Amino acid sequence: MIQIQDVSKSFKGDFAVQNLNLEVKKGEILGLLGANGAGKSTTINMLLGFLNPDSGNVYINEIDTSTNAHDTRKLIGYIPENVNLYPYLTGLENLDYFCKLAGLNYTKDELENYLSTCSLSSDAHHKKVSGYSKGMRQKVGIAIAYAKKAKVYLLDEPASGLDPLASNELSTLLQKLASEGASILMASHDIFRVREVCNRIGILKKGILVKELNSKDVSANELETLYLQFMQN
Amino acid sequence: MFQIIKNEWRFLVRSRIFLGITIAFSAIMLLSIFLGNYQIKKQEQTYQNAKDHVRQQWVSIDEMNPHSAAHYGTYVFKPSNLLSSLDEGVNNVTGNVLRVEGHVQNEIIHSEASQMQAVSRFGKLKPSLLLQYIVPLLLIFLAFNSVSNEKQSGRLKLLVLQGAKPIQLIFAKTLSVWLYGILLLTFIMTAYALFNSQNLSTDIVIRTGLFFSTYSLYYFIICGLTVFFSARWQNATVALTSMLGIWIIWTMFIPNILMSSAEKWYALPSRNEFQSAMTEDRSKGLDGHNPTDKRSIELKEKVLKEYGVDSVSQLPINFDGMRMQADEDYGNSVWDKHFGNNRAILKQQKQSFQLGGIVNPFISLQNTSMGFMASDNLHHQAFLLQVENYRRVFIKMLNDKQIFGGSKTGNWSWKEDNAFFKSVPDFEYKPTQISEVLSNYMLDILLMILWSILVIILIVYGTKKIKII
């Protein structure tokens, strides 16, 4: 579970995040919408424990990230916009390496299974990542988090640059992870994808959560209109 | 940490460019060992031929007056050393031939560098050239983007999230590149051992072991610093250019500037000044060839008194020889004073240069490299001193023969036979004990250890400030 309570963070006097309150429950997917510089990445970095809030608290499964980053990181799976893996390793080797860093020793079959679960076709498992598409790398990235048995998934613009098919596969995969009990926070510009995948949606503007709503309550077009209204005001 | 090192090595092994460079470089190293050995052996042959030739001339003297033989003298050639096929140090610029004769201590002459036009400013293609200048560059190229690449690609976040600590990451990256340097070093030492398997002695093994250790330390410093820069700077190009700058300053600027400055701080006399001072001091002593010299006469009186006779013709010994030896003894003390002064100045210069290791570990590496490979100035000076000691024994033997061999004063036509000349021992070079070498270079080793610790401290404290995002 993700809890963000009255969090503010500023850089050189400018607020990146201001009095932010958010909660993502088990099995829930929260989409954070916002323009560039709205505070999405800062929020994710605070959840990852790479930034400490100036005020307020950030919890992962009720553990404070600013004081126990090492413990909370064990629970987190992180998928950045570009999952840059080691190009000279195969998908399987990359997964193996990242798992071992986390102290997890899986058999080859288990690793293959994780990759397959994350929709990476089996013929790609043994190919070098240098030949992978962005979507394939995203899948390996999710497999890394999945193999870690992450309780929380943080995704920073995961669908950016993906073709529609890959984007769709990603949506399915995230919903599957949520159904298995993961809490997922996804920062994105993609209004339609967020509307489709997430249970709840938050709109960030200049570090302030200006709107929070259930995705079921709005259509994609309504969401876009709402978003544009907030951005233009 | 092991996983990170393993992964780094997987990259090295799978990179075709890197493999190509490694193969090409190994070939050059092998060539340097082979050519170095071949050249030393060829030079050794020339040395042996010259030595035998001169010795043959000496032992072929049928009969000669011992003092004439002291003027005839002999020659000592600087022996080539198999260790110098790894690092030739000063051997290219020092002389190789030293005339050993009575009354005078000659300079060693005929250096290799004076026998042709200039070619290489950094010496021959010896392993030390590659290990000192090129391998560190290779290590810099391998390490400069090791962390910055992780940062720029955003992978560093992922790695930290997976549980890798930045400090572990940086140490692992340092160690993996360092291990590559060690591998090259091991390769070169193994090749050297194989080429010289029949000549390996405990001394050589210890010396090469120390050689290996100091290079290992230097490589650690280079790798650690490069990885540290890679972690601290925002992009790889800045890390690369910073390290290239350090490499240039360490290897090109500081050694040259410091050595030139040390020679100015502790100035040696010019040869003319040195010789004039020697001549002046010597003129205050006894002239062995001049029976009318005041000090000669004094010595004569003393000897006559000792033997209780009135004239030198009554002496049971040859006074000429005694006068010659007295001349030698005085000359030796003059030489000890002046040459000792030069040695002291050279030592001061060396010590100042060694202290340069505080700001530049390359200086410590250069010092220890030639020191352990017996090709530094200390070994050269030790050789000159051994030759001088030999000269003294050699001349004394001849003078003693003149004094006590049965001839009378003034009998210059008296000659010794071949058996005597054969009995005069040839010069045998005794290599400097490793314990002595080690004590001379303890400061350099210590400074390199301190540098390694400094690098570790830099990594430990510096990485705390590394921005992961």
Added chain:
Amino acid sequence: MRSLKTFLFEWKHFVGSPFKILAVLLFIIASMYGLHNGADLYHKQNAEIERINEEVETKKATILSYFKNNEKGPSEHPWVDITTPFWAIYNTPTYHFKNPSPTLVYNIGQTEQYGFYKLITTSSSGYDADMTKEIANPERIQSGTLDFSFVILFLLPLLLLVLLYNIKGQESEHGFLPLIFVQTGSKNWWLLSRTAFYTVLLLIVIFGLMVYGAMLTKVFVADTMFWNLLLWVTLYLFFWITLYFLILKYGKNTVSNTLQMVGVWLLFAFIIPATVQQWIAIEKPTNLMVDLIDVSRDKKSEINAQPIAVIDAQLFQLYPALKETKVAKDTIIVQKVRGYSSEALINLEIKKATQSIEADNRIKNELISKTYWYNPITYFQNKLNQLTHTDYKDYEAFRNNIRKSVDTRIKMMVFDTWNDITIDKEKYLEYNSTLPNNAYY
């Protein structure tokens, strides 16, 4: 016009990079240090020459005082008789100097491998112990003095590398290289204009440094040396500019370009010259001068042990005019005459031995010359050595002059001895003017 704009705009790139400015400053500091090192050596050698000249004058005055006081020499050396040609010539102090060229300020070259002054006697040769280098720390000589030529030959390519390494690569990495090509129309002109900026910048810096160097010694007095040197340094700069330009033209990114530039530099500065030197040492190991040793011992003894008639015959063959001398005509056999005269025969043998040594060295030099086409730094290095008179050949010429001087000295001694000339003050002064100190560049 567009190229001119690009050229001028490069100034902004340059001043915007503290790293590049620092590199240029370091280069200037190193150059000035190098120039001062060269100038110091120049002044030191000149001072030493002056000191020796003064010593010579003192020695001459001492000998002249013997003539004035009707003495035959120093009282403690009763065997010396300055009224005989042998002792008069023996006491005629003659030094030959390899005068330092004012251009030593730019390039020390091989200066420190050899002696630069030589006391000439009837038994001198160009390979005597006093022809070796000055007393110096061999570790310093081995690591080489940081002179201006070192800065030019080895650090200039590195400076150029620092100035050029990110041209094109930086634009490519930030993704606007195609934009530049579209805007400029010709990528070669764009690249050339930017490279030309640094060429001009370095030419100005080098010219300024060389003028500064010229102020430390009297370079402009010495013909066109300054301009010749400037020309060769410029050519050397263009050599590296061309290489780096090609790397930039065909290169893809900054790191790969830097690697290639460093690679080329390592190849030309280290690997090739070092391999060539190693190869020459194998082809022609260091000469231990056994031939010369044989002359100074066995040959000398053999000559002196020959019957008088044989020595005479050999001397007459060497100097046919000797038959016309007083001693020869009067057939007065004076042992000492022959004793001293045999120096001429020994000198002949020394010359034969040194000729074979010089021939050996010449082969080495020819081998070096053959590598010039793929060993450019050595080529430029030796070219600078030649221009600044610090090359092996300059010292070979110095040795040849010494040999000629020894020949003249011996001939004079032999003829005056055989003519049974008694030396007085005037004759001694004549010796001094015929056998003066000589200086060569």
